[in-house]
Amino acid sequence: MNTYLLFMTLIAIVLVVLGVSLFKWHAFISLLVASLFLAIVSGLSLEKIVVAYETGVGGVLGHLIGILALGTILGKMMADSGAGMQIAEFFMRAFGVKNLPWAMLLSGFIVGIPVFFEVGILILLPLVISVHKSSKQNILLIALPLIAGLSIVHGLVPPHPGALAAISIYKANLGKVLLYSLIIAIPASIIAGPLFAMWVHKRVIPKGEPELIRITTKAKFLPGTGVSFFVILLPVLLMILSAVAPYLSLSKGLLKFLTLIGSPLIALLISVFVAYYLLGFRKGMDRNAVKKLTESCLLPVGSIALIIGAGGGFKQILIESGVGNTIAQMAQNLSLSPLVLAFLIAGLIRIATGSATVALTTAAGIVSPVIQHMSGVNLELLVIATGAGSLMFSHVNDAGFWMVKEYLGLSVPETFKTWTVLETLLSFIAFGGALLLNTFF
Template sequence: MDAYLLIITLIAIIIVILGVSLFKWHAFISLTVASLFLAIFSGMSWDKIVTGYETGVGGALGHLVGILALGTILGKMLAESGGGLSIARFFVRISGEKMLPWAMFFAGFIIGIPVFFEVGILILLPLVISIHKASNKNLLLIALPAIAGLSIVHGIIPPHPGAIAAISIYKANMGKVLLYGLIVAIPSGLIAGPLFAKLISKRVVPQNAPKFIEVEEKDPKSLPGVGLSFFIVLLPVVLLLLGTFAKYLTSNVSAQNVLAFIGSPLVALLISVFIAYILLGLRQGMNRDAIKKFTDESILPVGSIIIIIGAGGGFKQILIDSGVANVIGGMAHHFSLSPLILAYVIAVLIRVATGSATVALTTAAGIVAPIVAHMTGVNLELLVIATGAGSLFASHVNDAGFWMVKEYLGLSLKETFKTWTVLESILSVVAFAIVLVLNAFV
């Protein structure tokens, strides 16, 4: 019976992969079909299949919808006000010519905290192109560090959707994920960004001119101040950490509760959004109609991500209800396989097969979460980061990010493999290695 359950689980995962890559189904459809297949063929009672799936979806999305929406609004306000560009120009201004790749990495890293990867590229690209033309340096030396900063933050740092989904599925502490994530992300990004860019720029020189979407040029005087822009980006981070470490900051129980409330993800982001509305919106000359328009525009793209995360939660619940989780958990215990390694490997395989980091992360987390639910000594926060690291591995032709980087930077297919695909793989492997080291100490 155990072997049969493992076989149909494997088939269910193949359904997800083929649905996304071959049949071009939306990931939500693929995950839902795979969940129903697994439920039916594992022998679950017909009257419990849909209920179980819906329970999983509700459990995954219960507290995520507001967080994802608010995080997206904050990123939109930063992009539309020019705050992201202000931060990027600051890093370029304070760095010398030799330190430019490092400055571009930190610009991408900071800007990437509140904005999606795609938005971050659009913020940074005009600056990258102008520096490239003015300095006559290899485009890769400037662009790759910035993209590395954006990518590593997008993969493992909340409030990005992947990290948020894994935190929900594993029931990890968001503040600790943020703290450990920063410890992992910075060295990983520096190795895959400035250091790799310096190496690869000697071997690959793009022959074509970069392509990018025209973005309205902003007068530097009209941009928000650097201090204000940094404040808005880092405010939710500070509030989240404040909530996490409230009990160490004061012995007063009432004060601890207030700090924990303010530092809860939903409240921290809500506070940050309203402050952004005032400081990046109204004080920068936006009227209320413009702010509402930007809010509406930012929320629309979140819908697709939300239903994918929900379907991942449904898949996880079917794994539990069908008994598959117990079988896989027993095998992992028998072979003494670390949950960190298991989560990373599964995420890598699904990422390479489907091209979607979100699908890789939610599916891998759905498989591993029931296994670790009854284990002791598993660091759930590092488990989130390990899964996120696996979801970054080896971006190639089935990943939308691959084509975005290729087209915007004017790279050939071969050049994109040599640069972006390798960069993503380095990010993934180094981040996972650091997770394993951290796991030995925390």
């Protein structure tokens, strides 16, 4: 029976892969079909199938949907006000031409905190190309560190949706994940960013020319550098304050208040209103412009919310059908660490589907039932190991691969030698960091 369940789970994962890559289904449809298939073949009673699936979807989205929407609004405000560009230009001035890779890494890392990877590239690409033209440096030396900063933050650091989905599924502590992810993300992005760029730019010289993507700012005046930094870092500062508060000698009332404003939903809500005022109204946007901006950026949230919800539904089917217990027994028999298991499963799904979000949520769904009967599992590092696996070996089935290729004017082989290697370096270095921290905590 155990072998049969594992084989059916494998077929369900293959269904997800074929649905996304061959049949060109949306990832939500692929995950839903795979969940229903697994529920039926594992013998789950028909009346339980829909209830289990809806429970799984609701369990994840109930926690995440507001955070997703608010994070997207904040990112859009950063882009359209010019605040992201202001931060990047500040690092350029501070570091100078000689230290361009380090300036670009910091720009990507900071700007990437509240925005999706794709939005971060769009915000910062005009700067990359203008610096490339004025400095006459190989564009890889400028672009790769920036991309490394954006990508590692997108894969590991809350409040990004993949990390928050895994935190919700594993029931990990947000504050600890935030702390560990920053500790791990910094060295990973340094090695895969500036250090790799300094090595590879001498060996790969792009033959094409980059496409210039311009961001049209809706603000009449650009915000100051200080204001830009304040808005972009505010949600992270509130979450860190909430995580530190229990260790300070505070009154009960103040402790409860700090815990409330440090929860991702409230921290992002506060930050959105601060952004509306400081980056919108104060810089010449009227109420209609802010309303239109909010409405326009909520449309893409639907797609990613559906994928994350479907990952939660898949997780619940795995639990209800007994597959989770089967995988747990197998992992214990093989003496396989949950961190290694999560990293490998996320990596395989990432390579197969091309989507870091699908890889992260599906892998978390598979591993979550496995750890329920295990003691001593560091849930926060498990989130990071899963996130690390979801970054590896980006290739032709990943939208990010084509985005980097087209925007930087690279050929397909040049993109493999640069972007794919960079993503794989980030993945394995972050996983190594998680294993290292796991020996101490």
